[in-house]
Amino acid sequence: MARAKGVPVRQFVDEISGSFRKLVGVAGFSCDDFIRTTEARHKSAVLALWERLRSNNQIYLGHYAGFYSVRDETFYQERDLVDEICDPEGKFNEVISFVESGLRDLSISRSKKALLGIERTITLVHKECGGKIPEVEGMLQGEEAPIDYEAVLAQYVEYMVEYRFFEALKFVINLSSVANEYIARRAPWKLFKEDRKSAQAVVFKLLEYIRCIGIMLQPFVPDSASKILDQISLPVDKRTFGHFSEFHKSGTSLETPTPSSAG
Secondary structure, rough: HHHHHHHHHHHHHHHHHHHHHHHHHHHHOOOOOOOOOOOHHHHHHHHHHHHHHHHOOOOOOOOOOOOOEOOOOEEEOOOHHOOOOOOOOOHHHHHHHHHOOOOOOOOOOOOOOOOOOOOHHHHHHHHHOOEEOOOOOOOHHOOOOOOHHHHHHHHHHHHOOOOOOOHHHHHHHHHHHHHHHHHHHHHHHHHHHOHHHHHHHHHHHHHHOOOOHHHHHHHOOOHHHHHHHHHHOOHHHOOOOOOHOOOOOOOOOOOOOOOOOOO
């Protein structure tokens, strides 16, 4: 590949390594260290280990049989092989059937209507609630009853612990769709003209949707999720799953809304 690009091998692999380093920032995570086998510190550590093993007569010539992985550049014994390569098992057949049925074009974007209206909701808070989360004691009932926090979190956690990350993310997106349907049905911008108390309860519930969705998005898009939670002024220490079922505090001032990838 380096020859095809007309560059030295070292330059080519340095560029590849640089791409992986950039992923750290793109993905929004941090690492304690980033080391390459070509670094002097790696070579010295390997040589030190080799010399220690050799001096203790733990390295010898012989024959070895096993499964060789070209990608990993190592041998594996049968006990090291993973049978559950596609877990859960039903997903294996599902993927096969999906491919065999013929591949079609897919959507890589969606209209803004399909996303949770964070900016719209916060704008409403500033326009009708003085920029603060409204007081709704005794008003969260009927359609404005709180979402079932425990059930929502339990389903999300189940997907995550079973490594069904796509389903976990789809679950969060579906919850966003439920919130969109709710705001369209209740139309708080109209309700404020007829019943301010009820409208405030609607806005409060929408902010709760945003809070829960923001918390669940953190493992997937940490930077964007952080911006979402910043916009509703949720304290950093309240952004854990341990605080998932706790209402956001009424009277909290919200910052002026800014466009986000989720709203």
